[in-house]
Amino acid sequence: MVCTVRGLVKTYPAARGRRGAPATPAVRASDGIDLDVVRGEVFGLLGPNGAGKSTLVRQLTGLLRPDEGRVRVLGHDLVRHPERAARLLGYLGQDSTALDELTVSLAAETTARLRGLETRPARAARDAVIEELGLGEVAGRPLKKLSGGQRRLACVAAALVGERPLLVLDEPTSGMDPVARRAVWAAVDRRRAERGVTVVLVTHNVIEAETVLDRVAVLDRGRVIACDTPAGLKALVADEVRLELVWRTEPPLDVPEVAALRKAAEACRAAGGGSGRRWTLRLPPDDARAAIATVTGGPAFAALDDFTLATPSLEDVYLALGGRAEGADGLVKA
Amino acid sequence: MSVMPAVSGVSGTTGVPGVSGASAGLPGASGVSGMPGASGDADAGEAGDMPAPLAARARLFPALVAVYRAQLSRARVARIPLLFVATFQSIGIMILMRGVVDGGSEARSVVAGSSVLVVAFVALNLLAQYFGQLRASGGLDHYATLPVPPSAVVLGAAAAYASFTVPGTAVTAVMGSLLFQLPMANLWILLAVIPLSGAALAGLGAALGLLAPRQELATLCGQLGMSAALLLGVLPAARMPQVVSYARDLLPSTYGVEALARSFDGQPDWWAVCADLGVCAGVAVVSLAAATWAYRRAAVR
Numbered sequence: 261m262v263c264t265v266r267g268l269v270k271t272y273p274a275a276r277g278r279r280g281a282p283a284t285p286a287v288r289a290s291d292g293i294d295l296d297v298v299r300g301e302v303f304g305l306l307g308p309n310g311a312g313k314s315t316l317v318r319q320l321t322g323l324l325r326p327d328e329g330r331v332r333v334l335g336h337d338l339v340r341h342p343e344r345a346a347r348l349l350g351y352l353g354q355d356s357t358a359l360d361e362l363t364v365s366l367a368a369e370t371t372a373r374l375r376g377l378e379t380r381p382a383r384a385a386r387d388a389v390i391e392e393l394g395l396g397e398v399a400g401r402p403l404k405k406l407s408g409g410q411r412r413l414a415c416v417a418a419a420l421v422g423e424r425p426l427l428v429l430d431e432p433t434s435g436m437d438p439v440a441r442r443a444v445w446a447a448v449d450r451r452r453a454e455r456g457v458t459v460v461l462v463t464h465n466v467i468e469a470e471t472v473l474d475r476v477a478v479l480d481r482g483r484v485i486a487c488d489t490p491a492g493l494k495a496l497v498a499d500e501v502r503l504e505l506v507w508r509t510e511p512p513l514d515v516p517e518v519a520a521l522r523k524a525a526e527a528c529r530a531a532g533g534g535s536g537r538r539w540t541l542r543l544p545p546d547d548a549r550a551a552i553a554t555v556t557g558g559p560a561f562a563a564l565d566d567f568t569l570a571t572p573s574l575e576d577v578y579l580a581l582g583g584r585a586e587g588a589d590g591l592v593k594a
Numbered sequence: 595m596s597v598m599p600a601v602s603g604v605s606g607t608t609g610v611p612g613v614s615g616a617s618a619g620l621p622g623a624s625g626v627s628g629m630p631g632a633s634g635d636a637d638a639g640e641a642g643d644m645p646a647p648l649a650a651r652a653r654l655f656p657a658l659v660a661v662y663r664a665q666l667s668r669a670r671v672a673r674i675p676l677l678f679v680a681t682f683q684s685i686g687i688m689i690l691m692r693g694v695v696d697g698g699s700e701a702r703s704v705v706a707g708s709s710v711l712v713v714a715f716v717a718l719n720l721l722a723q724y725f726g727q728l729r730a731s732g733g734l735d736h737y738a739t740l741p742v743p744p745s746a747v748v749l750g751a752a753a754a755y756a757s758f759t760v761p762g763t764a765v766t767a768v769m770g771s772l773l774f775q776l777p778m779a780n781l782w783i784l785l786a787v788i789p790l791s792g793a794a795l796a797g798l799g800a801a802l803g804l805l806a807p808r809q810e811l812a813t814l815c816g817q818l819g820m821s822a823a824l825l826l827g828v829l830p831a832a833r834m835p836q837v838v839s840y841a842r843d844l845l846p847s848t849y850g851v852e853a854l855a856r857s858f859d860g861q862p863d864w865w866a867v868c869a870d871l872g873v874c875a876g877v878a879v880v881s882l883a884a885a886t887w888a889y890r891r892a893a894v895r
Contacts (some may be wrong), residue, residue, distance in 0.1 A: 268708070318735075321735075321739050322738075322739070322894065323735055323738055323739065323893070323894065324894075325738070325894065334644070334645065334646035335644055335646055336645050336648075342894055344648060346652065346739050346740050346741040346742075347649040347741045348646065348648060348649070349652075350733070350739075351739035352741075353732060353735040353738075354732065355731050355732040355733050356733075357727065357728055357732070357733030357736075358728060358733040358734070358735065358736035358737060359737075360647030361667075361669065362664055362667060363667070366663075366664055366667055367664075369660075370663070370664040371658050371736075371740065372656065372659055372742075373652065373656060373660035374652050374657055374661070374737070374739055374740040374742040374746075375652065375740055375741065376649060376650040376651055376652045376653075379656075380654075380862060386862070418736075422649075423649075424649065425646060432608070448716065471872065492843040496711040568864040
């Protein structure tokens with residue numbers, strides 16, 4: 261077991277209102293979280309914005325002291341000894357201010373030095389990680405001058421430099437193009453295959469979660485509402501398919517089947533589905549077939565712009581598990 | 595699209611979602627116990643875990659050098675224009691003051707005050723802003739998750755900012771000496787004045803930046819500190835009201851100013867210069883210690 265979390269509670273205190281800023285109530289950002297991460301796996305934390313993902317990883321990395329609960333990483337109690345986290349894990353936060361004005365190569369080298377490497381190994385590690393992530397061309401440029409995706413990639417380089425048995429990465433690939441993404445996942449996979457490195461990953465990208473994660477914990481309002489393999493989670497809603505309809509004009513509601521579909525779509529909308537001329541429905545396969553037959557014939561077809569039929573994604577799982585109704589906006593599909 | 599038999603037990607409870615009220619949901623936490631290894635007595639397994647060896651810590655001096663080097667490299671992109679501003683500001687003040695003071699001890703304190711003002715601008719003001727911004731944006735997390743002694747980060751940054759001030763301070767002192775026809779023979783004292791007052795002011799700046807609850811307050815404190823150094827350092831002390839001269843005594847930059855001003859004398863009182871520099875060194879130790887403490891406090895919340 262690489263990382264064990266038991267009964268983690270963290271409440272951000274209420275903020276008093278100031279002029280121009282309304283008072284905010286206390287937020288329970290971690291509400292009794294239990295987790296176990298085993299060696300060598302890529303473990304994901306999935307959830308919409310504000311679900312408590314970053315708060316959780318900040319407690320795993322010793323940056324934030326939990327109000328209650330225990331965090332053990334590789335046999336060390338990080339609640340009692342938060343300073344040990346830096347010697348056990350590599351962390352990629354969401355912010356790059358500390359590195360922004362450095363060149364890519366100096367950012368990697370300095371981070372390696374501060375991770376305890378001597379000059380020569382630090383330079384070797386810097387060259388290796390820049391080569392590995394394909395940053396050679398921009399190595400001499402300051403992070404600030406790079407595009408968002410490249411800057412993120414440079415931060416990943418800084419997080420990966422110097423070996424650590426556990427990597428905690430907070431949205432490592434946000435803003436990256438597919439090439440950079442692939443480079444990151446290849447680098448993570450190599451560390452896992454060669455050294456059994458464990459990865460805890462925050463994401464709100466559903467597609468990415470399905471492809472790279474071994475297991476995923478779905479967070480909502482500071483609670484883990486499910487934890488399983490992506491396939492296992494999807495199996496929870498495997499008896500349904502997702503049907504999306506896009507109408508070009510006002511749909512013919514006088515057709516009773518269409519009216520029934522609209523009702524179903526409204527129910528889904530309440531749970532975060534589409535709106536207006538874009539309907540999202542979650543249906544048993546037979547019902548979906550019947551619905552498609554309805555909309556691809558007669559007056560409905562004349563009004564229909566497009567439809568898609570898909571097997572459920574982790575987003576559907578999230579909704580089915582009772583994730584916050586309006587919160588699905590936070591989950592990115594592309 | 596096939597229903598997986600393995601999960602039929604679970605999906606029985608979730609048959610509802612999708613069409614009719616997806617928010618019916620599973621009874622929350624029951625899904626969590628499906629984790630491998632968490633079977634009932636996770637604690638027993640955990641107790642058997644041997645703690646993994648901790649990676650080496652970065653040693654103080656190499657880490658300090660790494661931070662210093664990284665900070666100094668920022669000079670090229672971010673600091674040189676500001677250094678010009680600081681230098682021109684000081685030279686401008688000296689030109690203005692030429693109409694007010696007429697040589698003698700007042701001229702010495704104007705030149706010394708303007709020179710040390712460059713140090714205050716960069717080391718106090720800019721460093722307070724830098725740490726304020728780093729703290730507000732979460733950039734401190736980067737350093738806090740590296741096994742580096744807090745003092746290495748603070749000292750490295752402070753040393754780099756103090757170094758930025760060297761060219762501006764030297765240029766201001768030479769220009770001032772020319773403007774007011776002061777002897778330049780003892781300007782080598784800058785070699786002691788810049789690092790010592792630089793350290794004192796940089797420590798103060800870092801502490802302000804790290805302690806200010808909001809970034810804007812850090813900026814404000816830095817600006818105010820610099821204004822104080824300007825008013826209390828450049829204006830001749832003899833003309834100040836009693837209360838203001840007490841405030842002058844409290845400001846660490848004053849002692850750097852005094853040391854430099856004394857060195858313009860034909861026969862400098864070296865003991866007094868050493869005493870002034872000693873105060874700077876003492877304040878530097880205290881303020882850097884305070885900044886290190888503030889860093890620790892800001893890094894783990």
